Amino acid sequence: MFEIKPYPEFSWSNSRHKTFTECKKKYYFHYYLSHNGWLLQAEEENKQVYRLKNIKNLPIALGEAIHDIVHDQLKAHLAGEPLLTEQQLKQECKNKLNQAFIDSKKHYENWAQKPKKFNMLHEIYYNNELNPDDVDKIKEKIEICITNLLSCKSYNEILSNENLYVLEAEELKAFYFDDIKIYVVLDFVFRDRLSGKWVIVDWKTGKENQGDRDQLALYALYLMDKFDITLESIEIRNEYLQSGKTVTYTLNEEDIIEARNLIVNSSDKMQTYLQDRSLNKPLSADHFEETFSFRCKSCNFKELCDLSGKNDG
Ligand code: SF4
Incomplete structure (x- = not known):
């Protein structure tokens, strides 16, 4: 139930x-x-x-x-x-x-x-x-x-290659690292049966931005966790549909170490805002401070914040 x-x-x-x-x-x-x-x-x-x-x-x-x-x-x-x-x-x-x-x-x-x-x-x-x-x-x-x-x-590769094994299509997937449940959304993942290569495709409708790279190591971590495969066999592609540009990345061990450190450090900081870690019970609302910035204007929750005199939110 x-x-x-x-x-x-x-x-x-x-x-x-x-x-x-x-x-x-x-x-x-x-x-x-x-x-x-x-x-x-x-x-x-x-x-x-x-x-x-x-x-x-x-x-x-x-x-x-x-x-x-x-x-x-x-x-x-x-x-x-x-x-x-x-x-x-x-x-x-x-x-x-x-x-x-x-x-x-x-x-x-x-x-x-x-x-x-x-x-x-x-x-x-x-x-x-x-x-x-x-x-x-x-x-x-x-x-x-x-x-x-x-x-x-x-x-075009997906449409023309008959040797593809398609794994995922636009799904939220979870895996564990250091007892932390991690969520990733994979747009499309396939494996070329002939070359053995795994390709993760991310369709992007926005402009290229540095933050896009941060997600990539997480995708690789997910595949490595799920299939016990090497980093070298994974190729990650961002298809920028606005510019028509394909950007391909291969990651190295350092990227993976950085991603793992990010997960652990970021989770630790998030958990300092908990009253009870075992329940994931947060501290009271007043412990979560507002960061007034240009972002308030497009924030979904702006009706809940007093933005008078703060930017033009
Ligand atoms: S409007 Fe959104 S971003 Fe701005 S302070 Fe409130 S919650 Fe934070």
Whole structure:
């Protein structure tokens, strides 16, 4: 039977680390106060924070739509089903974003009841409108990203190589290191049966950024843990769909040591904010300080913080 727990399970992920580094209050809202907010009988405060946690802005909604489309297209290919054309893929992407807009504008109550099932765009929730320039940019991005997807190295390799063993497609996976549960989201993983090489593909709809590299060692750690394979047999690719650039990485032992150190040190720091480590019970809310910065403007939880006089959030 489904058990209701007063506190969430402690786990570590790259995005949790990022949130913890950015703002402790945001971290508290996202990883603790939202807990159980999906339950009918939850306190209104938990429900509100859980709803806010599920808001997404336009670029994130676009990223999700493209990931879903790639996932469905490759799934259809693996099942031997017909593939959508470039125009159909673009239309599908537009439909998903239109739906996000309609949900946000017209189905507030549905979203408030089921924030994971319906969409709420950050721009609509906080400003009740989309900036026309942003909408134009998103439309342009859809065109570019889908065109680049169809010509990128990984997509074509997956479609043409019959010796691929496909492992994962867009799934949240967990593994343990030093008794810490680690979550990674793998976009697509395959193994070339002839060369024995494992390839992890990450579809990126944003611009290249240094932080992208931080995730890579985690992917390798996951594969090494699960399949007992060597680091040398793993290739990691970021497909930047906006620029059409493929960036391939091979990692060395130092990268792995750094990733392990990051996990341990970051988890240790997170756990100093716990009242009871065995329960993952957090300290009281006032221990989680706000970090006011330019990020507040786009933060999902900004209605919960007093931003008066702080930037233009
Ligand atoms: S609005 Fe700013 S201070 Fe408040 S949680 Fe978000 S990032 Fe932190």
